[in-house]
Amino acid sequence: MQIRPILSALRRHRLATFLIALEIALACAVLCNACFLVVQRWELIQTHSGVDERALALLMVDGFEPEQAADVNARMLAGLRAIPGVQSATLVNQVPFGPQRGAAGISHDKGSFKNKIGVVDFVLAGPGTFQALGLKLVAGRLPQADDYRPATTFVPEDAQVLVSRSLAEHAWPGESPLGKEFWCDKLHFRVMGVVDHLARARPRDWGAQAVEWTVFTPTLPGGSLSGTYLLRASPAELPRVLRDARNAVEKIAPDVVLDQEDSRTLSDLRTDYFKSDRIMIDLLLGVIVVMLGVTALGIVGLASFWVAQRRKQIGVRRALGATRGDILGYFQTENFLIVSFGIALGMVLAYGLNLALMTHYELPRLPLYYLPIGALVLWGLGQLAVLAPALRAAAVPPVVATRSV
Template sequence: MEIKPILSALSRNKTGALLIALQIALTMTIIVNSVFMIQHRQGQMDRESGINEADTFILSYMGFAEDYNEKTQLIEDLNFIRELPGVVDAVQTNSAPLTGGGWSMSLATETGPDADDVGTAIYFVDDHGVNAFGVNLIAGRNFTADEIIWRERTSTKWPGQGVITKALAADLFEDDWQSALGKTVYISETQPINIVGIIDKMQAPWNGWSGVERTLLVPSYTEFGGARIFIRTEPGERDRLMTEIEEQLVANYKGRLIRRVRSMEEVRTDSYRSHNGMNTILKTLIICLTVVTALGIVGLASFSVNRRKKQIGTRRALGARKLDILRYFMVENFLITTFGVVLGAVMTIGLNMVLVDMLDLPKIDWYYIPAGMAVLWFIGLMAVFGPAKKACQISPALATRSV
């Protein structure tokens, strides 16, 4: 193997080889971290919200007429919607998963300002909430009709019952989520809430929140000047009912403005629009860097071949086979690439540490680095193969001819 002659040749042309190695290192650093960020975002987008998204939609309205009675109108609307053919259930709520806006509070297992608390999203629902959202009640019971209270915007009073997600139960009671059922937690430091039920999963409205799986349902109608109604339909009926219910609500009472009617699939798309956009940018960056790096390797190898035609011809005249010439350039490139990917591995870890601090990303999984090294090795070998094959075709007579 011509390792020593290759190293000797590289030492006489350090600049070009070093630039390519640095380009490989930079490419690996950016590509590996970009792939990790893409996978991280994709993992977030693939998370289940815990609710039935395929057959649900949400609408909002605001009353403006002088005769608008929020309590009476809300009950009439809910009863009307629930009786429509094709509707499974409906509930008034302050928000829904992935909508981006909602209510959050802290819960603690003890009273007082010094108690350890856990942040949670709050959904105001009635006894139809569990069924309307399509969540899975895995322990305890649902709310009863007589537990529902009315809550004004400035109210500080909380109902005495709550249904929480399994993730919130595990955080409150040290991973023993089943022990949460029947326990009392405290909101606003002193107000008790008895946990009457536990649901498997229901995400918070904010997809980027670290506690996105922590949710509390409380039995309350809200008097906020309008209403947000979440509707679940039978399979295949959603699109028809979105139009029909909007038209019927307007026809039933004209003293309000219906603002937005959106399917939960639309809500999900809007929620993760920035994630999709960033992933597209990162994928484009990966492709561009890969092409530029491959072209750089081709350029260096082609320059090396042209500069060493006489040397190659002499070796051919002395009996070197085409395979020996091909192997020479492949090994030379492998050594340059190896230096680049080793340096790139160190730079990859360093950049990931910066991203962890700045963007609150998780630490990169160990297998991304060897995978990135293997990919860059493969790209390097494929890029140099063309110039190396060209070198094999150099005629000994032509290459050694005096100019």
């Protein structure tokens, strides 16, 4: 198949060729970036919390003064543990996908952020919370009784803590984190253990790298560790246990106010937290389907128009010995060249669009491998779209075409 006659024909239809190529370029830019956004959102939805979500629920109360915290905690824990089906009831300040209560910046240096590690979530946890959450220890030791200390500010001072594996690899790459020290302003911490996974309360807000930058901090009940209770029960009984716990609050502590919105199972908290991400994925997939459909219709329309215009030319070529395969190959090659030009332009537009998204929405850079994937999709779409008009062209009988001359 000689390319020169095809290029000559395309030059005679510059405007139509350019418009279809531009449509393909826009489709390429949208396809690459939309697929990238879909993958980003999907990976976020699949965030590994590190806890036994199906067996856990959160119960939150407020409306009491700080000096009442010890009494409220004692009454609430005793009352919740008495509910049938409750395996454990402990204190925690936050859980994955729930309200965020303990984010702060940490550093390798005391009172300075020149050697900053980053902003982390401090998970304040009372006795028994590590086991209730179902966390997995991968290095170091579990908290002992004397590791639990009161939170004099928002966290205990000079605390022995556990960090997530993700945070350990970020803060001390290539080193054992055990025994390492870090500071939050003038508050001192020492690492006694590492947990496999523990997600932040609001992972979407911190970027993919920092989803699990968490510090598990053993804390005695009271002060900043009050009013938020973690319930553990079998997955089958958990909805009933939570319902009974919510109903029991008025009897256990009539002087507090139940937080109806955030007192939920962790599975429900996850579903609600990622609801907007699922909606965004559906919208982006809809945009991809519509864009590809419009592009395919444009290719079909242009190819059908050119087949109708070239019936005489096709008939002459058939009379001179061109086979149906030759005619089919001609239109497919012509379409391939148009799509290739559109893809080349689309790759530039894809990166331009990605730079704009990086600037305004703090998205990561588009990986290069999305470009050849987008090109393959559009090449395949182009060949499928042109196939029906090309087959009609190949079916033009030589006799019928030559009689019309």
